[in-house]
Amino acid sequence: MSRYPITWRLLDLVEAVAALLWPRALHRYTGWLLLLPAIALVGLLVAGLAYMGDSSLRLLDTETFEQSEDYTLANYRDLIEKPTYFTVLMRSTGAATLVTVLTLVLAFPYAYSMVRTRSAWRRKLLLVSLFLPFFIGQVVRAYGWLVVLGKTGIVNTLLAHLGLGPFKMIYTYPSLVFGLVQYMLPFAVLLIAPAITAIDEELEAASESLGATGWRTLRHVILPLAKPGLVASAVVVFTLTITDYAMPVVLGGGTNDFIANAVYDAFFRISDNGLGSALALTLVVFASTLVAVMLGLMGAGTLGMRPSGRGR
């Protein structure tokens, strides 16, 4: 006879304690209880946004460094009238779009071969090389690129031996995009891989036997079925990029600022909380709108949620 497993004993204990803390009569409110942390968190965020909204409507008095008592739209007028902010916004959006496209193009084949490879070793290797950068952190990684690509970095030193260079590879827009793509790749792969795992391999065989070449199978079967993963990773990569701070600071070298950098400067360089709040709120509204449009075009159902009104 086997003994009653110790893990079951522990679970029984947990259940007994739970029954004491949350009596049976309250069970029908369990759903609300579970929602509580989320509501608290979102509530805090909303409160913060409201505070920032209030702050964004007050002007900084440059004499006393205090905010004005009365409300004004001056900060928002500033954003519209000064071309710098528009440039920064467009730069962030453009970079986010470019990084999203490049990341998906690179992540899809990576995820596909990781899922479909027959060799367990190759899969492990691909997984490890995917996770390794996660342990390093964004800022350190960005500095790593300085070491590699800088004026006296490894690449330029090697090229100098060949009588070439030095080339300016950092503090440029391409290097910023490069750094961001490299940073986003693991996120995208991890979101696409489950979508590919969910595609029955037999479907690819079927497509081939029905006369489709590899490319047409990709186009007509694999990509449509992987769409949830592609949309999810596009949304994640896009929002992470458009709100990024560290990469523009380190690899952009001060000449390729994103909105987050402008927000930082407003708060901590010129201590203009009103302007900073206005910038931050603009970013929130702008990015949320873009994501909403993206999901609207692709359909929220593509994220694996139940399509509305089509219950069986």
Add this chain to the structure above:
Amino acid sequence: MSAPMVKVEQVAKRFGEAAAVADVSFSLERGRFLTILGPSGSGKTTLLRMIAGFIDPSAGEIFLKGQPVSAMPVHKRSIGMVFQRLALFPHLTAWENVAYPLKMRRFDPREIPDRVARFFRIVKLDGLEKRRIHELSGGQQQRVAIARALVFEPDLVLLDEPLAALDRKLREEMQVEFRRIQLDLGVTTINVTHDQREALVMSDEIMVMDHGRMLQLAPPAEVYRAPANAFVAGFLGLTNLLRARVLQADGSGLRLQAGDREWHQPMSRQLTVQPGTWVDCALRAERVRIVAADAGPGTGEKARGEVHDVLFEGDRVVYEVRAPALGDAVVRVIDRAPERHRLLERGRAVCLDWDDTDLLVFAV
């Protein structure tokens, strides 16, 4: 005389050390229906996938209409396949699934709607074209898969046990249905199954495989009546297999011994065995006659035994009889007309009898 539709020549497949398929050769004429029958792991699916092009043979060559195809990619072969899990495209409608091969094979777009409509009628699904795959029942999905494999009128259709997942009634309906469509269209078909009934019902020819080898290739009736060896005899139908020792062999037949019983076995075909060796005797359960031991004389008797188990199946009764005289072997007996006499209950002493010609003898 044109080349056969399919010709398989000494094809083998090894996975590492293990031989999944060993030296299989056969050919199939246009319009014929071949079933590859075997237990799981017999290599039948590997053979089918080599013909489809998903697996490269380790040796040998496969010809379609006389053309060698080992260098030809899957999508260039004119082969329609119905997959075990159907592999219908979930993001497309039934109509789009059936039209898919026509689009991929670049049929004239003006011709596609009529052709798809025709095949929806053939598989009796007209009216359901707009449904998504998950909105169809299992049987309907089956029909979409069949239409999709047939719609481009391939030279050859391969069935990879697509009916195995259906419940019995639906499966038997689909067997008849597919055979009707296959005969109407005259499409050459290779079916893979472990279901002996399906093989017997549907096929023009049955190929029995075990351990990667082809054991017999013949029409269903011949495979059933004249199995090539003890495995084939045991795999089709309910068969009693009995090991016996050869005491004497001459032109008229064999003198055999099993348990305490010794008998003369007339041989209709040549079997060269040495005295002292062992042979396998196969006896179909439905060829054994059974009567209660106290029913009095009237029939001959090859062995006595005791009813060990009774399986009442409605249209027939299967008795399992323990026969001490045959080395305590359990002999299974099918009674096809149980309503004509009383059931024999468990523990009843019975006499068993059969015709000498129904006992098939194979060298071990």
